[in-house]
Amino acid sequence: MQAFKHESHLRNLKLSGHVGFDSLPDQLVNKSVQNGFVFNILCVGETGLGKSTLMDSLFNTNFEATPSPHSLPMVKLKAQTYELQESNVRLKLTICDTIGYGDQINKDDSFKAVVDHLDAQFEAYLQEELKIKRSLSMYHDSRIHICLYFICPTGHGLKSLDLVCMKKLDTKVNIIPIIAKADTISKTELQKFKAKINEELQANGVQVYHFPTDDETVQDINNSMNAHVPFAVVGSTEFIKLGSKMIRARQYPWGIVQVENEAHCDFVKLREMLIRTNMEDMREKTHTRHYELYRQKRLEQMGFTDVDSENKPVSFQQTFEAKRTNHVAELQAKEDEVRQMFVVRVKEKESELKESEKELHAKFEKLKKDHAEDKRKLEEARKKLEEEFVEFNRRKSQLATSHTLTLGKNKKK
Ligand SMILES: Nc1nc2c(ncn2[C@@H]2O[C@H](COP(=O)(O)OP(=O)(O)O)[C@@H](O)[C@H]2O)c(=O)[nH]1
Ligand SMILES: [Mg+2]
Numbered sequence: 028m029q030a031f032k033h034e035s036h037l038r039n040l041k042l043s044g045h046v047g048f049d050s051l052p053d054q055l056v057n058k059s060v061q062n063g064f065v066f067n068i069l070c071v072g073e074t075g076l077g078k079s080t081l082m083d084s085l086f087n088t089n090f091e092a093t094p095s096p097h098s099l100p101m102v103k104l105k106a107q108t109y110e111l112q113e114s115n116v117r118l119k120l121t122i123c124d125t126i127g128y129g130d131q132i133n134k135d136d137s138f139k140a141v142v143d144h145l146d147a148q149f150e151a152y153l154q155e156e157l158k159i160k161r162s163l164s165m166y167h168d169s170r171i172h173i174c175l176y177f178i179c180p181t182g183h184g185l186k187s188l189d190l191v192c193m194k195k196l197d198t199k200v201n202i203i204p205i206i207a208k209a210d211t212i213s214k215t216e217l218q219k220f221k222a223k224i225n226e227e228l229q230a231n232g233v234q235v236y237h238f239p240t241d242d243e244t245v246q247d248i249n250n251s252m253n254a255h256v257p258f259a260v261v262g263s264t265e266f267i268k269l270g271s272k273m274i275r276a277r278q279y280p281w282g283i284v285q286v287e288n289e290a291h292c293d294f295v296k297l298r299e300m301l302i303r304t305n306m307e308d309m310r311e312k313t314h315t316r317h318y319e320l321y322r323q324k325r326l327e328q329m330g331f332t333d334v335d336s337e338n339k340p341v342s343f344q345q346t347f348e349a350k351r352t353n354h355v356a357e358l359q360a361k362e363d364e365v366r367q368m369f370v371v372r373v374k375e376k377e378s379e380l381k382e383s384e385k386e387l388h389a390k391f392e393k394l395k396k397d398h399a400e401d402k403r404k405l406e407e408a409r410k411k412l413e414e415e416f417v418e419f420n421r422r423k424s425q426l427a428t429s430h431t432l433t434l435g436k437n438k439k440k
Pocket of ligand 1: 072075209211
């Protein structure tokens with residue numbers, strides 16, 4: 028059998044009739060439609076920049092997001108998942124909103140919650156991948172496919188928070204920068220503003236998402252659209268009647284801004300790029316570029332590697348066994364350490380006990396000595412007393428004899 032021939036030896040064969048594998052693309056389409064699609068958007072931007080309004084405008088629906096206050100002590104991420112359907116295509120859309128972003132006095136950590144959220148989604152996917160029983164087809168993939176970064180329409184360029192945050196995010200997610208509330212900035216100012224933003228992004232080495240130009244069918248449109256980034260967008264939940272149609276617009280005393288009018292803003296361009304042309308590319312780049320990078324770093328962190336120090340391939344089993352040996356050695360070392368510590372402690376306690384025994388002994392000896400001394404003194408005193416007693420008795424009897432003698436003499440007289 029020569030089933031695994033080298034590619035250069037592959038023979039081209041002509042089929043003499045219809046076999047049917049030309050239906051493979053259709054099979055793929057059918058399967059994809061059946062499974063439905065998942066798309067996850069992350070909106071990063073200060074409170075009140077029109078994130079929720081833009082999402083409503085983009086998907087032409089009302090997600091009923093409650094406006095968030097400016098008073099939160101820290102940034103929180105809130106993800107909401109919606110099931111959308113257009114003709115027979117189902118889309119599971121998750122919109123993740125940054126609540127309280129840029130509202131704190133100390134904005135140093137504003138991006139941290141965002142980075143943590145991105146990593147957490149990657150980690151969840153990695154854990155599912157590493158399971159023995161995987162169910163990736165059923166798994167709800169929550170990895171963020173695109174981050175819309177809302178820039179404040181100041182006309183002054185980016186804030187430092189914008190640059191720091193985008194720099195932190197650019198290896199983890201596809202970023203499309205957009206100028207929010209673009210109706211508040213004049214036409215000439217807008218061009219300068221866009222140029223300034225691009226300049227600053229480049230100067231700081233921030234990699235934003237580029238619409239792919241390697242596919243011929245979308246090459247031209249993507250090329251021209253890349254030149255319009257950052258898109259200047261306007262969102263609205265209001266509709267006004269224009270002719271016979273109801274259109275999404277913002278009404279001002281001096282006129283009307285039409286959201287879907289390309290002369291008024293880049294909303295249509297954004298929708299075209301985000302939803303109609305490049306959604307699949309964003310999903311793919313998320314998996315092949317950003318997730319891959321995360322996975323690589325994490326596996327290396329866990330101690331896995333493809334090649335050893337001599338550049339020889341290392342199998343999973345080898346790594347596992349090396350880790351196991353290491354682990355056992357570590358355990359052994361720990362055990363030895365504990366044992367040694369135990370011996371030392373016992374010795375310490377022993378000498379402590381000996382010391383106190385000695386002390387007790389000395390105390391006892393002293394007591395014994397004191398006691399003997401007392402006894403001796405007492406004995407002496409007793410002896411003295413006895414002697415005194417004897418002396419007393421002697422003197423008493425002496426006295427008595429002399430008394431009787433004198434008395435007898437007297438009688439004789
Ligand atoms: N001028 C202007 N105002 C907008 C635009 N989009 C939203 N707004 C208004 O800005 C306010 C905050 O919008 P919201 O979508 O809640 O902002 P979020 O906090 O970023 O979600 C609302 O009063 C919106 O009507 C826009 O494109 N231009
Ligand atoms: Mg909101």
